[in-house]
Amino acid sequence: MYQSLYRKYRPTTINDVVGQSIALKIIKNSLKNNKIGHAYLFSGPRGTGKTTMAKILAKSVNCLNLIDGISCEKCKNCVEINSNETVDIIEIDAASNNGVDEIREIRNSVSLSCSSLKYKIYIVDEVHMLTIGAFNALLKTLEEPPEHIIFILATTDVQKVPSTIISRCQCINFESISAINIKRRLQEISEKEGIKIEDNILMKIAEISNGGLRDAIGNLEKLIAASDEKMITLDIFNSTFGFADDILLNEFFNTIIENNINGMLSLSDTLYNSGKNYIIFVNEMITFVRNKIRIFYEKNNGICPYCDLVFQLDKLCNQLKNTDNIKALFEAGIINIICHFNDSIDNNQVIIQEKKENNSNHLIDKKIFHEQEVKKNSEKEKNFSSKKENSVLIENNEIIMNNTFALANKHDLQKIKEKWNKLNEYLLDQKNGSIACYLFDGNIRACGKNNIILSYEYDSMVNRGFDIYDSLIEFLNEVFNERYYLSLITDEQWKTAKDQYIQNVKNHVEYKIKELKTSETKIDTKQTQNFETMDEASLLFGEDIVEIK
Numbered sequence: 001m002y003q004s005l006y007r008k009y010r011p012t013t014i015n016d017v018v019g020q021s022i023a024l025k026i027i028k029n030s031l032k033n034n035k036i037g038h039a040y041l042f043s044g045p046r047g048t049g050k051t052t053m054a055k056i057l058a059k060s061v062n063c064l065n066l067i068d069g070i071s072c073e074k075c076k077n078c079v080e081i082n083s084n085e086t087v088d089i090i091e092i093d094a095a096s097n098n099g100v101d102e103i104r105e106i107r108n109s110v111s112l113s114c115s116s117l118k119y120k121i122y123i124v125d126e127v128h129m130l131t132i133g134a135f136n137a138l139l140k141t142l143e144e145p146p147e148h149i150i151f152i153l154a155t156t157d158v159q160k161v162p163s164t165i166i167s168r169c170q171c172i173n174f175e176s177i178s179a180i181n182i183k184r185r186l187q188e189i190s191e192k193e194g195i196k197i198e199d200n201i202l203m204k205i206a207e208i209s210n211g212g213l214r215d216a217i218g219n220l221e222k223l224i225a226a227s228d229e230k231m232i233t234l235d236i237f238n239s240t241f242g243f244a245d246d247i248l249l250n251e252f253f254n255t256i257i258e259n260n261i262n263g264m265l266s267l268s269d270t271l272y273n274s275g276k277n278y279i280i281f282v283n284e285m286i287t288f289v290r291n292k293i294r295i296f297y298e299k300n301n302g303i304c305p306y307c308d309l310v311f312q313l314d315k316l317c318n319q320l321k322n323t324d325n326i327k328a329l330f331e332a333g334i335i336n337i338i339c340h341f342n343d344s345i346d347n348n349q350v351i352i353q354e355k356k357e358n359n360s361n362h363l364i365d366k367k368i369f370h371e372q373e374v375k376k377n378s379e380k381e382k383n384f385s386s387k388k389e390n391s392v393l394i395e396n397n398e399i400i401m402n403n404t405f406a407l408a409n410k411h412d413l414q415k416i417k418e419k420w421n422k423l424n425e426y427l428l429d430q431k432n433g434s435i436a437c438y439l440f441d442g443n444i445r446a447c448g449k450n451n452i453i454l455s456y457e458y459d460s461m462v463n464r465g466f467d468i469y470d471s472l473i474e475f476l477n478e479v480f481n482e483r484y485y486l487s488l489i490t491d492e493q494w495k496t497a498k499d500q501y502i503q504n505v506k507n508h509v510e511y512k513i514k515e516l517k518t519s520e521t522k523i524d525t526k527q528t529q530n531f532e533t534m535d536e537a538s539l540l541f542g543e544d545i546v547e548i549k
């Protein structure tokens with residue numbers, strides 16, 4: 001029968017566990033000193049060994065010849081547990097059994113004595129998934145467990161475990177396993193399996209596994225399955241995990257230095273559609289930029305403009321490891337990098353030179369770039385025609401800001417903020433992902449009826465909003481079934497506008513509703529607001545905004 005590598009090489013004693021030195025020390029000491037608790041809570045990221053440790057602990061407390069806190073693997077109990085013959089170790093996956101019934105059954109069965117072992121162990125995996133009712137039932141059991149019962153609860157999301165449960169458990173934290181430690185373990189396994197694989201590929205596997213050993217071993221297994229002989233090459237790694245080629249990396253690099261956010265977004269779609277791994281891609285991008293830096297210093301002195309890019313990309317890479325919305329975060333992160341990069345460049349000479357070289361590179365593979373060039377040209381045309389409409393857009397932007405202030409109230413603001421969360425569902429949407437991402441990234445500052453002031457950190461983000469303004473409105477209409485009026489400004493502009501607003505309120509200056517230049521819907525011009533007192537003004541946004549000295 002085929003056994004997965006993860007199961008095959010799962011540690012059986014504390015000494016085999018990889019990493020987790022703190023957790024190991026706590027458990028080993030309590031075993032050595034015979035100070036065993038009745039309830040443990042293991043928390044930490046997925047694949048870091050919580051369930052494995054729970055099983056080892058279950059075996060160790062039952063071992064009849066425990067030596068220095070390590071199970072003997074020979075006694076009757078060790079043998080029985082290792083061959084999975086015991087009924088005294090009960091595993092419950094709360095992710096699939098989150099009902100009260102299962103826990104109630106535990107409550108009934110805890111009073112029964114063990115069938116063969118010293119201790120009866122309940123291992124509840126992903127305990128945070130239990131329903132409130134099940135938690136309450138569990139709590140009752142945890143309050144006074146019989147002597148022979150030990151609960152080991154495990155969770156990847158300790159925030160969701162009620163504090164009443166946590167306070168009754170001995171809590172042990174499991175950390176992400178370092179890439180070096182994962183690599184070492186992969187190396188051992190490869191050697192035992194007779195697999196030929198180079199060090200740098202093992203390191204790559206470790207890096208893309210986000211500190212989870214289970215995922216890392218799973219990834220190694222995928223590579224073994226993809227290789228004909230027992231040899232894993234870089235090509236196999238690249239084709240299995242969607243490794244970026246140099247042309248794609250070069251194109252991507254160009255979008256950053258050319259301040260081409262639209263181009264970057266369409267490349268991100270290409271990445272996404274071809275199933276490439278974003279974390280690997282960013283890692284490769286770092287190597288790519290490092291080569292650029294090397295080339296720079298072969299020709300120049302002074303500060304290379306790409307050095308900061310490496311830091312930024314590395315930061316993004318770490319952020320990507322902790323998100324479920326990887327595409328959205330990747331795009332938002334790169335947009336940030338693009339804006340940062342193009343804002344901070346003083347010496348444009350290098351970039352201009354780079355662009356020239358890039359243009360000649362473009363000729364090398366016309367076929368590959370053809371599609372993207374066509375796309376770029378049509379975008380250019382769009383930009384050109386939008387410039388003519390730009391003045392109207394800017395003017396309306398001011399009007400909408402004015403109208404928002406005229407109609408603003410705290411209730412509408414709260415309501416729209418709640419509604420905005422719905423955009424979350426569209427972040428990974430093929431068609432509207434980048435639009436949803438853009439809207440989601442904005443800070444909702446004020447809202448009155450359907451007028452919203454949205455602010456962004458950078459000027460370039462605001463400009464991008466103007467470029468896709470119609471799509472933003474259309475998308476909001478599609479999601480909420482309502483016409484919204486957006487005023488897009490920078491955070492800095494918001495500060496000024498807010499100060500002005502407070503000043504106007506103090507001086508009893510009215511905000512009058514103005515009509516939009518190309519408005520489809522007429523706004524009721526009779527509706528105006530007049531502030532008699534500061535109290536009324538503070539009602540609009542909440543106390544935090546209107547501060548009187």
Ligand SMILES: [Zn+2]
Binds near residue numbers: 062064065072078079
């Ligand atoms: Zn034993």
